[in-house]
Amino acid sequence: MKLVLGIDPGTAVTGFGVVALEGRAPTLVECGVIRTNARDPLAQRLHEVHAGVSELIARHRPDTIAIEDVFYAKNVRTTVVLGHARGVILLAGQQARLTIHEYPPAEIKKAITGRGAATKEQVQFMVTRLLRLKSAPQPADAADGVAAALCACMTATLPKLPELKLSTLLAKAAQEKRK
Amino acid sequence: MKLVLGIDPGTAVTGFGVVALEGRAPTLVECGVIRTNARDPLAQRLHEVHAGVSELIARHRPDTIAIEDVFYAKNVRTTVVLGHARGVILLAGQQARLTIHEYPPAEIKKAITGRGAATKEQVQFMVTRLLRLKSAPQPADAADGVAAALCACMTATLPKLPELKLSTLLAKAAQEKRK
Numbered sequence: 001m002k003l004v005l006g007i008d009p010g011t012a013v014t015g016f017g018v019v020a021l022e023g024r025a026p027t028l029v030e031c032g033v034i035r036t037n038a039r040d041p042l043a044q045r046l047h048e049v050h051a052g053v054s055e056l057i058a059r060h061r062p063d064t065i066a067i068e069d070v071f072y073a074k075n076v077r078t079t080v081v082l083g084h085a086r087g088v089i090l091l092a093g094q095q096a097r098l099t100i101h102e103y104p105p106a107e108i109k110k111a112i113t114g115r116g117a118a119t120k121e122q123v124q125f126m127v128t129r130l131l132r133l134k135s136a137p138q139p140a141d142a143a144d145g146v147a148a149a150l151c152a153c154m155t156a157t158l159p160k161l162p163e164l165k166l167s168t169l170l171a172k173a174a175q176e177k178r179k
Numbered sequence: 180m181k182l183v184l185g186i187d188p189g190t191a192v193t194g195f196g197v198v199a200l201e202g203r204a205p206t207l208v209e210c211g212v213i214r215t216n217a218r219d220p221l222a223q224r225l226h227e228v229h230a231g232v233s234e235l236i237a238r239h240r241p242d243t244i245a246i247e248d249v250f251y252a253k254n255v256r257t258t259v260v261l262g263h264a265r266g267v268i269l270l271a272g273q274q275a276r277l278t279i280h281e282y283p284p285a286e287i288k289k290a291i292t293g294r295g296a297a298t299k300e301q302v303q304f305m306v307t308r309l310l311r312l313k314s315a316p317q318p319a320d321a322a323d324g325v326a327a328a329l330c331a332c333m334t335a336t337l338p339k340l341p342e343l344k345l346s347t348l349l350a351k352a353a354q355e356k357r358k
Contacts, residue, residue: 042269043273046269046273047274070259072255079255080249080262083265084262086262086266087262087264087266087270088270090263091229091267
């Protein structure tokens with residue numbers, strides 16, 4: 001059995017989901033959010049995010065941590081603060097010597113729904129179906145953490161053979177052109 | 180005696196300086212850099228930065244950590260990666276329960292040289308004079324860490340009385356205008 005901790009990083013709300021993979025059927029173990037108070041200093045909030053993620057790792061002992069990559073917000077300041085939160089989450093994963101996967105938001109959406117530009121609702125719908133849940137994980141940030149974990153499960157079980165073949169063909173074609 | 184650890188954050192090179200303040204005379208205790216390898220994964224490099232700063236804190240037991248604020252580079256990606264490094268440095272300070280000061284680059288330059296737009300050479304010249312050194316701390320990133328520490332020392336010893344008075348006068352003027 002493989003256990004994946006998925007994280008959707010944030011300074012205000014960090015969503016997480018723990019997904020177990022036995023064979024090809026993923027099961028939801030736990031999901032939720034780590035909330036911090038916007039009125040507290042940034043260093044204290046980072047400490048809470050780091051302690052929260054470290055506690056999850058100690059309790060579940062996952063093999064892998066899957067972390068959503070930075071979403072480049074229009075407001076650069078927002079993106080930079082998000083970088084601070086991602087920094088302490090990556091650190092928690094590294095300190096526990098987990099395998100670390102980072103996925104851009106579009107890659108997670110594509111792995112779950114088949115479309116990189118899928119809506120939040122489409123992602124939630126597929127997360128609910130894939131894990132055979134009665135309703136989507138709540139709140140939305142928790143569902144995003146679960147989606148990151150599922151992405152790691154799906155890319156692990158379904159090697160991208162067609163893409164591999166395509167790239168091999170393209171490389172061959174380029175090689176022949178050079179001759 | 181007050182001990183300040185100043186940090187100029189970076190993923191490749193993090194500069195640091197430890198400055199002791201007894202009365203009004205600051206003394207350089209130690210300075211240097213924490214280097215990481217660009218070919219290593221980001222999580223590992225963040226781990227090295229965090230471990231390096233934590234080791235400095237354990238060894239010197241400073242009261243205060245002074246961290247240079249994010250420099251908004253033209254390349255947003257660079258700024259965001261820098262945010263990750265700052266995140267783990269702020270975390271190290273918070274875990275050791277230090278007083279944390281964050282200073283924008285211009286504020287450090289102004290505290291050291293009197294000019295927010297001072298050149299790197301002007302800052303290094305003043306750092307050398309203020310600490311009565313024979314030459315500027317090397318490499319340049321170490322000097323930036325020392326400058327951050329000096330900024331915390333100087334703003335602590337020299338309360339900005341003239342500015343305070345000016346703001347009081349302006350507030351009074353605004354109040355009278357409203358009448």
